[in-house]
Amino acid sequence: MTREDVLIDLQGIAKHYGEGETRVDALRSIDLQVRAGEVIALLGPSGSGKTTLLNIIGCILAPSAGRVTLDGEPVFDGHWLRRDLRRLRLEKIGFIFQSHNLLPFLTAEENVSVVLDLARWPADKARERSRQLLDYLEVGRRAAAKPALLSGGEAQRVAIARALANQPRIILADEPTAALDSKRAQLVMDLLRKLAAEQQACIVTVTHDEKIFDRFDRLIHLRDGMLSSDGPGVE
Template identity: 60%
Template sequence: MAGPLVQVEKLCKTFGAGETAVRALADVDLQVGAGEVVGLKGPSGSGKSTLLNLIACIQEPTAGKLSIGGETVWEGHWRVPDLRRLRRERIGFIFQFHNLLPFLNAIDNVALAMTLDGVDRTTARQRAGALLDYLQVGKRASAMPSRLSGGEAQRVAIARALVNRPQVILADEPTAALDSERARVVMDLLRQVAREQQAAILVVTHDEKIFDRFDRMVALRDGRIEQEQPRAA
């Protein structure tokens, strides 16, 4: 597919109105291409999580334009009829904490996203098992979340985000709860996913130990992009 998988143009978000209005984002322009891993950094309150939520179609922009996979999804209003379906089929989300369901084992946590989309359980578990193998945690498929290490649980969470083959993967502080070694392993896996599946990955992070794992670092401050820094050769 030609063109970026994520494109935001002059994107704005304001919470509230009148004297109590808070501008969270102002005229943000950003593109993330297929196979690219982009880091988003900035101080608390700079708008990082708000931008991620707008791209995930969880919150509605105030102004600007948002396109996913070459399709305009918001410009003045939502341009797609079913946002839930858009999120299920085209966007994967990875959280700071794995948020695995404690009463399901690893493989069923991953398969659940497919069964909710109408896929039969056998097919969903086959796909989930293949993903867990791909992320080098297949031997833990039957383990409950409480029996997984932090790194293992985050890999399962990544598998869950990938199970519906999304074009776009959004991650909010995915390595914050991990030590340096496990954080680098998780980021290397995300880079592998981006290259092999030609996904666009955008990661919000404060974690300086993984900055060298990104193709670009984008810095936000006071709701605006302050600078972009390409990855060192």
């Protein structure tokens, strides 16, 4: 693994809440590297620190200690090294959630292009990029439909398109298949694997969904805020 391959590099990450007798250690001394093209799962019981770790990678939550490097750029080392974290997330990170969280008053195409509007893309380029992604995800024919008229699978594909709109190399997914049946869940994960390979992105997924475990390159187990194992997923 070369330094250029590593998109997520966490060193000594810790997160605690409170002090003294009330202190709770959510994460303790986490070291983790994720390379381009890799799709990994964060597994563990409720309260093990999975979502906390995902939020630190996503620059939503500051760690109590440690160093975070994303796509070769140091972003946290005792404090945030960027002033504009919103811009950092727009540039580097795409988010996919269990609920698609599409804006109900916008069409599928508009839900994708709104991310590009925030990133200050020209309107015509934003529309073109949105259409390309929706076509790629085989939901282009639904571009003019609002979320209420989309099936669950279609809405999740639009949400994936939105996450990919600004061409991030780091994609974070929180229970993205929990609301889908087995067939659709496996299709979504196959799609994410394809995207990771073709765009040399990495995908980190928090999941309890056993029916998709074989779609991951690595299964990362967290227990009591610590990395308990780091094993292979797919052969």
